Amino acid sequence: MFGAPVSEKQNRMPPASPAPPPRVTVCVPMYNGERYLPECIDSILAQSYPNFDVLLVDDCSTDLTRSIAERYASSDSRVRLSVNSGNLGLVGNWNRCLDLATGDWIKFVFQDDTIQPDCLAEMVSAAAEGVVFVACQRALVFEEGIDPAARDWYIAHRQMLNDLFADDPLISAERCQRLAIEYFGTNVFGEPTSVLIHRSAFEKVGRFNPALIMNCDFEMWARITIHFGAAFVPRDLATFRVHRGSTSSSNYARRLFRSKVLDNLVILHQYVRHAVYEPLRRSAERRSPPLDLEKAFSWRCHDARWAAEWAKRDPSQNDASLLAQLAEVTQLYPAIARPAASHWLWRVRQRLLPIPEPPLRATAGQVL
Amino acid sequence: MLRPAKSFERPVPTKAMSDKGRSPKISVITPLYNSSRFIEATLDSLRRQSYENWESILVNDGSTDDTAEKIKPYLDDPRFTYIEQKNSGIAAARNTGLGVAKGEWVCLLDHDDRWLPAKLDEQLAFAEAHGFDIVCSDAIAVQERSRKRYSEFYPAEYIARLVRASTDRENDVFDLLARANFLCASSVMLRRSWFDRVGLFNPDAAPADDYDMWLRCMPDARIGYFSEPLIEYYIHVGNSSHNFTRMIEKTIYVLQQSAYRHRNDPKRRRPLELSLIGAYHTLLTDLLEKRRYGFAMRHAVSLVARERRGLRLLYWIADHRLFATLRRSIGAKTTTQRSIFGEHNLDAGTDNFDS
Numbered sequence: 001m002f003g004a005p006v007s008e009k010q011n012r013m014p015p016a017s018p019a020p021p022p023r024v025t026v027c028v029p030m031y032n033g034e035r036y037l038p039e040c041i042d043s044i045l046a047q048s049y050p051n052f053d054v055l056l057v058d059d060c061s062t063d064l065t066r067s068i069a070e071r072y073a074s075s076d077s078r079v080r081l082s083v084n085s086g087n088l089g090l091v092g093n094w095n096r097c098l099d100l101a102t103g104d105w106i107k108f109v110f111q112d113d114t115i116q117p118d119c120l121a122e123m124v125s126a127a128a129e130g131v132v133f134v135a136c137q138r139a140l141v142f143e144e145g146i147d148p149a150a151r152d153w154y155i156a157h158r159q160m161l162n163d164l165f166a167d168d169p170l171i172s173a174e175r176c177q178r179l180a181i182e183y184f185g186t187n188v189f190g191e192p193t194s195v196l197i198h199r200s201a202f203e204k205v206g207r208f209n210p211a212l213i214m215n216c217d218f219e220m221w222a223r224i225t226i227h228f229g230a231a232f233v234p235r236d237l238a239t240f241r242v243h244r245g246s247t248s249s250s251n252y253a254r255r256l257f258r259s260k261v262l263d264n265l266v267i268l269h270q271y272v273r274h275a276v277y278e279p280l281r282r283s284a285e286r287r288s289p290p291l292d293l294e295k296a297f298s299w300r301c302h303d304a305r306w307a308a309e310w311a312k313r314d315p316s317q318n319d320a321s322l323l324a325q326l327a328e329v330t331q332l333y334p335a336i337a338r339p340a341a342s343h344w345l346w347r348v349r350q351r352l353l354p355i356p357e358p359p360l361r362a363t364a365g366q367v368l
Numbered sequence: 369m370l371r372p373a374k375s376f377e378r379p380v381p382t383k384a385m386s387d388k389g390r391s392p393k394i395s396v397i398t399p400l401y402n403s404s405r406f407i408e409a410t411l412d413s414l415r416r417q418s419y420e421n422w423e424s425i426l427v428n429d430g431s432t433d434d435t436a437e438k439i440k441p442y443l444d445d446p447r448f449t450y451i452e453q454k455n456s457g458i459a460a461a462r463n464t465g466l467g468v469a470k471g472e473w474v475c476l477l478d479h480d481d482r483w484l485p486a487k488l489d490e491q492l493a494f495a496e497a498h499g500f501d502i503v504c505s506d507a508i509a510v511q512e513r514s515r516k517r518y519s520e521f522y523p524a525e526y527i528a529r530l531v532r533a534s535t536d537r538e539n540d541v542f543d544l545l546a547r548a549n550f551l552c553a554s555s556v557m558l559r560r561s562w563f564d565r566v567g568l569f570n571p572d573a574a575p576a577d578d579y580d581m582w583l584r585c586m587p588d589a590r591i592g593y594f595s596e597p598l599i600e601y602y603i604h605v606g607n608s609s610h611n612f613t614r615m616i617e618k619t620i621y622v623l624q625q626s627a628y629r630h631r632n633d634p635k636r637r638r639p640l641e642l643s644l645i646g647a648y649h650t651l652l653t654d655l656l657e658k659r660r661y662g663f664a665m666r667h668a669v670s671l672v673a674r675e676r677r678g679l680r681l682l683y684w685i686a687d688h689r690l691f692a693t694l695r696r697s698i699g700a701k702t703t704t705q706r707s708i709f710g711e712h713n714l715d716a717g718t719d720n721f722d723s
Binding site: 130175283288 | 422470
């Protein structure tokens with residue numbers, strides 16, 4: 001009743017043998033990836049790390065992906081295959097991976113990427129006490145015929161990341177809060193293939209946001225790192241394959257609006273409203289001059305509507321689909337439909353006059 | 369004596385124990401701008417420090433005199449790092465220095481100030497003993513032949529509270545900091561991790577950029593005040609704080625930002641607002657005295673538009689000026705009190721230093 005005396009048994013030190021390495025689940029979300037999949041799975045199975053399993057999740061592929069995966073699952077006991085009952089989409093499939101993963105650490109490897117043999121070992125050992133998020137440098141592989149501008153962008157981006165974390169392997173949560181504001185929309189930790197995340201992080205801050213189509217990894221990393229900080233391994237432990245983008249396709253402008261403008265708007269909405277972003281809001285206020293996220297959000301709502309209305313009314317475009325996309329996002333996040341007071345003045349004016357072309361910031365998705 | 373090892377008998381390492389005998393590196397950041405007159409004395413005072421583990425980062429902010437030549441002999445010492453940049457202001461130069469700083473602690477040393485030999489030693493011990501994030505100290509203000517303690521410019525109650533706050537966790541220095549920038553920039557030592565947290569100096573706030581930084585660190589940071597003077601502060605014509613009007617303008621800018629940050633917390637907002645009112649009064653009085661009526665008008669408008677009791681204060685200042693003019697017209701000598709506090713007693717009912 002008053003606290004039983006501690007028995008000798010409980011008091012004794014644990015046996016001297018070292019703790020077993022934590023279990024890592026390597027998740028490979030798959031969708032029509034027959035071309036590079038064997039290379040990817042081979043690179044995972046060649047890991048030097050002793051305690052890991054591989055989780056292949058097929059999102060109802062229509063090519064040979066599934067049979068390749070089945071072959072690996074039957075020949076190696078560490079490989080597990082799961083097939084979704086219906087197509088969940090890219091982000092839905094990532095979240096499905098999180099549901100099925102059983103390890104302490106979760107590592108995503110995309111179907112067309114590879115990891116170095118010591119990737120898992122290095123990254124797990126880089127995780128000091130309390131670290132739940134480890135990122136590493138990644139090498140880039142460019143597909144034939146890639147746009148030189150995109151190629152240069154990726155090379156510059158990679159260099160930027162390496163410079164950013166060159167001096168400090170441990171990145172504090174406060175620094176991550178500043179990065180999430182200063183590098184808004186830029187994924188400073190790399191694609192999911194180059195990070196390793198502890199399960200507890202997802203338990204605390206939730207899973208990938210399926211409302212985003214392009215920047216969902218940036219948003220997820222921001223959500224984790226503003227609470228826990230991160231560790232960085234300055235070595236190329238993963239390889240990221242850059243595909244040929246279809247910039248010439250007819251719906252490019254439309255996709256750009258969804259992936260840049262609306263995605264950033266949704267992230268900004270979360271920054272302003274979601275409880276999980278409280279540390280980030282405090283960091284924004286500590287800046288000098290303080291950053292008013294509310295105001296930035298309402299102005300960007302105005303910009304997005306401007307760009308969408310313009311696309312509809314401009315005779316050369318006559319494209320109402322941007323407005324439809326905006327309405328779709330607004331259904332999920334109603335606050336986006338309530339822009340600044342000046343926007344209503346603008347709407348009255350645009351009844352009488354043709355809408356001018358929106359500024360570049362409205363179409364390029366610049367936010368802060 | 370042999371005793372069986374029991375896990376529960378092992379001493380738990382405390383912070384104080386692990387810090388004992390440790391000598392963390394201290395980065396000293398010195399922005400230089402046309403400082404050939406003082407720089408040798410400043411750097412000599414740094415080299416005389418009894419604490420050895422420091423690195424000095426000298427940032428030449430586009431000097432147009434022979435500062436670079438004066439520095440050269442010091443660069444033989446590997447602890448000195450020298451960076452040149454084109455002129456972009458003291459805050460930008462400090463930021464450049466912070467970019468390359470490696471130490472656990474950061475000190476600011478302005479080009480015309482001097483440290484007493486025990487400065488780093490005393491402050492480091494003081495900071496680690498009490499777990500402070502920021503420590504500052506008293507200073508000796510030297511002007512030609514007069515030497516005065518910096519604390520003499522402040523009311524005794526103010527300093528007394530500051531000293532009490534340094535040893536007592538319950539005492540909050542936030543309202544003291546809101547009233548005046550008691551941290552003499554060259555005397556400050558702070559943990560480098562705080563720059564991760566709050567970001568770098570704001571070039572727009574210079575020359576009040578240091579005040580801006582301390583206000584951003586509050587109320588989370590613990591500020592310690594070492595009541596013995598550890599630096600010598602030289603007052604001469606070239607001081608960056610010499611341009612009084614600009615200093616007050618930027619102080620107002622900084623206080624407004626801070627009041628915005630604490631807009632939802634009346635306990636924090638209140639002292640900032642009081643301080644703002646005092647600063648506006650000082651600024652308007654100063655501008656009227658210099659007969660810069662256009663600027664005075666502009667600031668008066670912004671005062672009425674932005675501050676809660678702006679109109680009342682404006683009336684008070686106008687009234688005060690009228691009496692001054694009348695006094696001058698009958699030949700009486702007018703004096704304008706221009707203390708570090710501005711005219712804080714404006715709101716005497718609420719502005720007493722509670723003990």
